[in-house]
């Protein structure tokens with residue numbers, strides 16, 4: 001995984017970041033972001049069992065649990081040799097940690113952040129982020145003092161998995177939960193794992209069916225997908241809780257599956273980073289090539305105009321010299337200066353604006369063959385819609401002629417990166433995973449185990465009740 005991470009960093013260093021800088025493309029991920037550990041974010045209404053699940057995973061009472069809303073902050077739990085707790089201010093001001101970006105959300109949030117270092121093995125694999133329970137909208141606005149959905153979005157974008165917990169009491173009805181789905185989790189539903197927790201609280205199948213139905217109904221309103229996402233129905237065994245009337249084996253299995261997903265977070269991180277780099281590179285290519293083409297056309301217009309002007313001036317000047325009309329030369333010089341002023345102040349800015357206004361047409365021209373292939377056309381157009389506003393703004397701000405022309409060799413490097421290097425990196429990642437999973441299967445799993453899944457993490461299972 002470290003080797004993959006190094007290669008990703010190298011591709012950013014050359015060619016992506018220099019080209020992004022030259023063409024004023026958006027900011028690439030920082031070194032801290034590229035080095036961040038695999039992260040799992042736990043969300044859900046208060047008392048849905050997030051902290052209990054964290055403690056179960058770690059086999060220790062790391063987080064406070066309880067029916068009353070005991071926790072109103074975000075707790076980042078990561079590996080350290082001794083039990084150490086850091087407050088929010090130390091967390092966001094440490095450049096070695098990938099949390100400096102949280103400072104922008106204000107002091108109220110910073111004072112609600114904690115980082116706990118614990119010597120648990122699982123934390124070598126993932127960093128867990130426990131969150132404050134979601135509450136009803138009316139209370140949320142008065143109570144928090146920071147933009148909760150925006151902070152959730154910040155964490156969710158940087159997480160490799162987002163587990164969202166529901167419980168029998170509130171299967172998706174909390175105002176804030178719906179708000180978070182609408183505002184914070186849009187576009188990242190591939191990272192979501194939905195958990196219906198506390199299955200041991202159901203007395204019978206009827207209770208369960210009602211809660212499950214209510215959850216699906218509520219999810220249907222906020223997840224814009226045709227198919228129902230997988231829901232993990234599970235519970236954490238707690239001593240002294242009354243036994244349910246339902247059989248628990250399937251729910252136990254769902255908990256094992258959930259924990260296995262957690263072990264895959266490092267692989268997901270690598271996969272996410274490759275995807276992120278591919279998206280960055282493809283958008284950068286569109287942005288840079290369209291600006292480059294417009295800049296070339298604009299430079300050509302300037303060159304052509306000045307060549308014509310030079311020829312005319314030479315002809316007139318020559319004519320004046322031959323016919324002995326030397327007195328006309330100062331008048332000619334004044335005329336030339338006036339002409340240049342008109343060109344630079346009026347005509348060329350207009351030509352530049354015309355080129356920038358024709359970005360759409362340039363895009364169509366550069367991608368005419370791809371746009372004929374129906375499956376590619378839609379994605380390509382959507383991507384262009386995304387980059388077009390920034391490309392236009394930057395071209396207006398900088399003036400087209402100041403962008404450097406992209407050399408054919410640089411084009412070659414970028415095209416090879418997108419079309420060959422990144423797909424190869426991804427297929428190598430899958431190969432490594434498959435080999436690791438075959439090895440792990442051979443070593444740990446009984447002969448009747450199911451066929452190896454290429455996504456299996458293959459680490460030891462951390463499954464100890466606290």
Ligand SMILES: Nc1nc2c(ncn2[C@@H]2O[C@H](COP(=O)(O)OP(=O)(O)O)[C@@H](O)[C@H]2O)c(=O)[nH]1
Pocket residue numbers: 044045046047048049050051052053064065066067070133197198199200201234235236237238241
């Ligand atoms: N019956 C049952 N109770 C649970 C389960 N998980 C958590 N609890 C209880 O629910 C309460 C709230 O749990 P907590 O982890 O603090 O919820 P959080 O607010 O989401 O962090 C605690 O009293 C837990 O003991 C579970 O799976 N089954």
Ligand SMILES: [Mg+2]
Pocket residue numbers: 047050051052063064065071130131133
């Ligand atoms: Mg909690």
